[in-house]
Amino acid sequence: METVLEARELTVEVGGRVTLAGASFSVRAGDKVGLVGRNGAGKTSLLKVLAGDAEAAGGKATVHGRLGFLSQDPRSLRQVTEASGLTHVMSGRGLDEAAERVERLRRAMEADPSERAVARYSRAEEQFASLGGYAAESEVRQLVAGLGLAADRLDLPLGVLSGGERRRVELARILFGGTDVLMLDEPTNHLDGDAKTWLMGFLRDFRGALLVVSHDLDLLDEAITRVLHLDEAEMFEYRGTYSQYREARAADEERQRRLVGRQQAEIKRLADLADSMRHQTSKRARVAKSLDKRVERLQSHAATGPGKGDHRYRVRFPEPPRAGRVVLEAEELGQAYGGPMIFEDVSFAVERGERVLIMGLNGAGKTSLLRILAGRADPKLGSFRTGLGVTPGYYAQEHEGIRSGVTVLAHMREASDAPEAELRSLLGMFGLTGQIAHQDAGTLSGGEKTKLALAQLVAGRHNLLLLDEPTNNLDPPSRDAIGGALSEWPGAMIIVSHDAGFVAQLTPSRVLMMPDGVEDHWSDDLLDLVALA
Helix, strand or coil: CCEEEEEEEEEEEECCEEEEEEEEEEEECCCEEEEECCCCCCHHHHHHHHHCCCCCCEEEEEECCCEEEECCCHHHHHHCCCCEHHHHHHHHHCCHHHHHHHHHHHHHHHHCCCHHHHHHHHHHHHHHHHCCHHHHHHHHHHHHHHCCCCHHHHHCEHHHCCHHHHHHHHHHHHHHCCCCEEEEECCCCCCCHHHHHHHHHHHHHCCCEEEEECCCHHHHHHHCCEEEEEECEEEEEEECCHHHHHHHHHHHHHHHHHHHHHHHHHHHHHHHHHHHHCCCCHHHHHHHHHHHHHHHHHHHCCCCCCCCCCCCCCCCCCCCCCCCCEEEEEEEEEECCCCCCCEEEEEEEEECCCEEEEECCCCCCHHHHHHHHCCCCCCCEEEEEECCCCCEEEECCCCCCCCCCCEHHHHHHHHCCCCHHHHHHHHHHCCCCHHHHHCEHHHCCHHHHHHHHHHHHHHCCCCEEEEECCCCCCCHHHHHHHHHHHHHCCCEEEEECCCHHHHHHHCCCEEEECCCCEEEECCHHHHHHHCCC
């Protein structure tokens, strides 16, 4: 099969930190490649370089054929507000302008049904049909249905869709484009279980080349035939599924540890022998110098242990300030964005220490409700109030509070006036160590942005957390560490999450079902619905 992606001596640098040094690899048509590594290893930065969205620090990457690239950050779609979701997906094949012209002339004909207006509309419609537009529209609607986007949402302007809906629209546009190479960065973010299953099937059947970054292990096992592992600026290649890669990687790391152990033991033996001879006869002193040179040679060529890999760390959320018994009350809340109501008559209360999980199908208004409670959006109807001594902290799924051009440490200073040493200690608790504190936050990976946003919450000493998909982009060890920390935290939480494992760790008190606002007690039987809602 032909090579569709080539990298030669490629070096990637992020914020002055080399994340990949002189790597060469190629991807052929039909290859399904998983790009893996811990948060911050440089996976997202590498995809951006390969896609032409960022400059390489050295070497060269070439894509042969049409490229479809799904960025991890959906904020790029915020500028596209007027176009409908349908038009945006159609742009994947260049049909958007023809579709927009038909719609514009249809509205003009309805306003002025003159013979001239009818003729202009008819010509535009014939041209759209000749380009395969109507057949393509049917294909688009099937595609977005597979990704879990409600049919009526596709016809709305992108500006009124939630971040998760916009991301599904963008993913649909890329899949619809008929590309030769797909580069997907966390494609299952915001997808429910059915949509993930559909996507796995699509990627299995895709005939082009696929390069995917994902922490969804099921996806990697289902679709992947090769794995590229990034670790300490090096790239290692493994053939087979993700499970086979894990086994091979573990065996490689064990062999490396044994080799390092043998080499260090030999270095110590020779050094001790040299020390024992150093102050004896002149002949033995010459032997000691010879042994010293052997030790230097061995040290200069000694193997190092395996990289950080799945580094496990301990996260601890500090005790929250005391709040009143009722921390939040919502009365008959409703929201709409220039169209029909997304939800209405939603009333509930949260008491100190309670954990409320918001559930509902995509588009049911879960994120919209959290944004209202966080003070980021005004409700169309109703009101809410926080209780005595309540300090809410909001985690936004799109990292909207993390800005390019502002350092990581400056973000922490905005959250707290604590001394720098304490803020850096908090960052270190989330694995953001060393020079990362002075790095432009806009250059962080998705997982690192998640950790920074959570570190800001910790620094802010809040006693009510509003969490919107806080485990998106996190590698499994980070997800477990943060889930464990939150499970022990005694403050109040209102959570939106499709991550069943994370929800199980938190053991919610109650469930609020959207869009109807129906409350129920939590039961482990509901875990099967978490990924679907």
